[in-house]
Amino acid sequence: MFLCYQVDSPGAIIEHLEPVLNQTIHLRQLEFQQLFSIGVASGDLNTMDVTMLYQHAQLAARANWRSTHLWSPYQQDLQSRQHRQLMLVAEMSKAIRNHDFHFEIQPKIVLSTGQINSGEVLLRWHHATLGWVSPADFIPLAEHVGLIYQLTQLVLHQVLSWMQQHANQLHGTTLAINISARDLLQQNFATGVIELCKGYGISPRSIVLEITETSVVSDSGLAVDNAALLRSAGFSLSIDDFGAGYSSMQNIHRLRPDEIKIDRLFVSDLDSNPTNQTLCRSLIQLSLDLHIHTTAEGIETEEQLNLLASWGCHSGQGYFFHRPMSPDEYLGLL
Ligand code: C2E
Numbered sequence: 001m002f003l004c005y006q007v008d009s010p011g012a013i014i015e016h017l018e019p020v021l022n023q024t025i026h027l028r029q030l031e032f033q034q035l036f037s038i039g040v041a042s043g044d045l046n047t048m049d050v051t052m053l054y055q056h057a058q059l060a061a062r063a064n065w066r067s068t069h070l071w072s073p074y075q076q077d078l079q080s081r082q083h084r085q086l087m088l089v090a091e092m093s094k095a096i097r098n099h100d101f102h103f104e105i106q107p108k109i110v111l112s113t114g115q116i117n118s119g120e121v122l123l124r125w126h127h128a129t130l131g132w133v134s135p136a137d138f139i140p141l142a143e144h145v146g147l148i149y150q151l152t153q154l155v156l157h158q159v160l161s162w163m164q165q166h167a168n169q170l171h172g173t174t175l176a177i178n179i180s181a182r183d184l185l186q187q188n189f190a191t192g193v194i195e196l197c198k199g200y201g202i203s204p205r206s207i208v209l210e211i212t213e214t215s216v217v218s219d220s221g222l223a224v225d226n227a228a229l230l231r232s233a234g235f236s237l238s239i240d241d242f243g244a245g246y247s248s249m250q251n252i253h254r255l256r257p258d259e260i261k262i263d264r265l266f267v268s269d270l271d272s273n274p275t276n277q278t279l280c281r282s283l284i285q286l287s288l289d290l291h292i293h294t295t296a297e298g299i300e301t302e303e304q305l306n307l308l309a310s311w312g313c314h315s316g317q318g319y320f321f322h323r324p325m326s327p328d329e330y331l332g333l334l
Pocket residue numbers: 106121122123134135136139152155178179180212240241264297298299300317318319320324
């Protein structure tokens with residue numbers, strides 16, 4: 001903790017601090033790199049005590065974990081946000097124990113034929129007092145606090161068991177399940193999933209694993225090994241939110257996916273945005289050259305569909321075709 005009696009921006013002091021924190025520590029032939037996050041709080045010590053100042057700095061430091069900036073300032077709303085997040089984490093743990101999650105399925109359409117060839121499993125959580133909590137809120141949080149591993153296992157069990165019950169209604173279509181890049185960093189992730197499928201009598205060929213791009217994947221040999229093992233067992237791998245991540249090309253090289261999904265970000269204003277048109281067309285061409293399937297996400301208009309189809313995009317998903325629906329509705333549609 002640094003306590004500074006000055007009113008200027010703390011940036012200059014922190015700049016001096018950074019090289020010290022970044023120093024490698026040598027301990028018995030081992031090298032350690034420190035992870036750190038920096039939070040800054042300021043106040044008038046005539047009106048607030050040091051303890052409170054320290055707590056504010058800690059909240060800011062916690063927020064800094066998720067920031068790309070070297071340091072984060074304390075902001076008033078951090079306290080309430082932090083409070084909500086702690087509450088969500090506690091409720092999520094409970095919900096995982098009680099299996100309070102269910103899933104919906106959004107059909108994936110082959111653009112050239114209009115047929116459904118697959119469906120994406122999307123997790124849903126309805127909380128008694130909070131109502132619907134969006135996966136866009138709770139998944140990143142689960143990743144942050146390490147609950148994601150249990151959550152992924154829960155989804156896998158639920159989906160595989162459902163597939164087992166409805167095998168003959170699925171007509172040889174595949175189901176896509178979202179997994180976190182962090183799952184791939186677990187030592188025995190691939191063998192666990194392979195065993196699980198065996199247990200439920202489900203062929204890995206009927207499963208696509210969608211992995212959201214993050215820097216984590218490309219940095220780790222473990223992730224690459226897990227991906228290779230899953231692929232050789234027959235699972236298809238898909239890189240989700242392609243182009244919105246950190247190191248797309250590296251991920252193609254290291255994970256050798258069967259599919260990339262073009263992020264909704266690029267599709268949403270396709271009709272009017274020439275830059276996104278170029279990006280989409282190039283991404284599709286790139287995957288055609290590499291013999292990788294492309295799926296475009298978030299297709300909402302016929303114009304978007306026509307453009308994507310004319311560039312050779314293989315399949316698509318979005319409200320234009322179907323919103324995510326209950327598993328029963330999905331079977332009906334199939
Ligand atoms: P995602 O994998 O990119 O999933 C697509 C999201 O876009 C879904 O949001 C879907 O409902 C929404 N969507 C689909 N078509 C359209 C469209 O035409 N327009 C618009 N505006 N949105 C569309 P959802 O269900 O809220 O999921 C958000 C994210 O949460 C997912 O993004 C995925 O990253 C994550 N997620 C969901 N379920 C799971 C899960 O079981 N495991 C993991 N690890 N992540 C999950």
